[in-house]
Amino acid sequence: MDYYRRLLRIFFAYRGKKTRLDYLPIRLWVEPTNCCNLACVMCPNKSLPEEKKGYMEFALFQKVIDEAGHFVFDVNLLHRGEALLHPEFFRMVRTAHEAGLFTKFHTNGTLLDESRSYELIRSGIDQFTFSFDGYDQKTYESIRVNAGFEKTVGNILGFLQIKKNLRSQKPYTILELINFPEIYRHVSRVQRREFLNRFKGLPLDKIIVKEIHNWAGEIAATRGSKRYLPCTFLWQALVIFWDGEILPCAQDFQGYYSLGNIRDSKLEEIWNGERLVTLRKRILERDIEGLKTCAGCDRLWRDQIFGIPKENLWKFLFKKMP
DSSP: OHHHHHHHHHHHHHHTTOSSOSSOOSEEEEOSBOOOSOOOTTOGGGGSOGGGOOBOOHHHHHHHHHHHTTTOSEEEOOSSSOGGGSTTHHHHHHHHHHTTOEEEEEEOSTTOOHHHHHHHHHHTOOEEEEEOOOSSHHHHHHHSTTOOHHHHHHHHHHHHHHHHHTTOOOSEEEEEEEEOHHHHTTSOHHHHHHHHHTTTTSOOOEEEEEEOOOGGGTSOOOOSOSSOOOOSGGGTEEEEOTTSEEESOTTOTTOOSOOEETTTSOHHHHHTSHHHHHHHHHHHTTOOTTOHHHHTOGGGGSOEETTEEHHHHHHHHTTOOO
């Protein structure tokens, strides 16, 4: 019930156009690393300069959890990179889990071998998503550059078999595909059925086909709606990069709008700091010119219900957000 009470507070603050909030965020993105072993066509990660890549120190991660543990509902251990590349990733998961946080992440699945599969289940992770695109080798490898179709599918099947053998209800496991209309229109129903049949009898909890977004203008994508509605993200979450920089939005891939650094700032101070309060005001007033992230973002134009993107509304209500 506390989760839903807090959702109501967020809803009324958002609808009431409040910019200084009397509550703290319920969601947090923490980036273990922005390094990745793939070069996917829809991801801006491959354009990040090498000197801006790195791994979060565990002590810094511990500071984040110590600060956020008493007010954040869930923590997403991911952002711009492949989290399994971090040598202390499972220690991070256990730390967040032991702090009572609902703990999630995404993986491209290429590194999830048998050993890591067992460790992932033992870590206490609550939910995770395989980011996987394409129903056949040609399609998949044209999107997920540097990955092998059969190897990755084998990793996914292997994990699910281990989860089944252990009779483990957790983690809630999702397979997510992005809808690439120009690619998928060439895929037959038979190909899709044959691919999905490979998961029959295994504890895959959900399959999601989601619409592509444009990473705030980093890649090309069409707007879903002609109606502008302020983004709800600024009323419910924060993002922390591997180096401690705090961002207001998960679409700010390049870190254009830093709110400060967790090394010398507190999340509670940042949440109602002048920089974020001003940003909320500008978003409400549609004063987005000059805001490099917001001005090009398609998420301000998605089909929404009460300011929540339609494709996320029920996931948010039932705590199944990927």
